[in-house]
Amino acid sequence: MKRTYIPYVADWPALACSESWELVSAEVENATKKFPKWPTDPLHALAILGEEFGELTKEVVQMIYEPNKTSTAKIREEAIQTAAMAIRFVMSLDSYCYLQAP
Ligand SMILES: [Mg+2]
Numbered sequence: 001m002k003r004t005y006i007p008y009v010a011d012w013p014a015l016a017c018s019e020s021w022e023l024v025s026a027e028v029e030n031a032t033k034k035f036p037k038w039p040t041d042p043l044h045a046l047a048i049l050g051e052e053f054g055e056l057t058k059e060v061v062q063m064i065y066e067p068n069k070t071s072t073a074k075i076r077e078e079a080i081q082t083a084a085m086a087i088r089f090v091m092s093l094d095s096y097c098y099l100q101a102p
Contacts, residue, residue: 020083027084028091038088042096049089052082 013020039045056078062070 023080024083024087027080028087031081031084031088038092038095040092040095040097042098045089045092045096049082049085052078052085056082 039048056075059070059075059078063072063075
């Protein structure tokens with residue numbers, strides 16, 4: 001099936017802000033239960049966030065070029081995980097040790 005690219009900006013998000021926050025908040029809670037520790041080294045913390053962003057990127061690229069191999073549900077899942085890790089990064093801002101490797 002030939003799909004046509006139609007660039008546009010939605011007038012209003014499909015998901016309400018409060019609903020998005022609830023999904024991300026639940027993911028932060030689940031991730032914190034599963035992995036209670038979070039790095040105090042900001043580069044390691046950023047690597048966790050980057051890993052989730054990479055997974056989100058892969059799903060979006062796949063949706064464009066190999067749509068039979070992913071789904072919008074998977075993209076949603078990865079977007080929520082990425083946002084949750086960004087929140088965990090923010091939650092730890094006062095705990096980071098900005099030290100150079102010896
Ligand atoms: Mg993920």
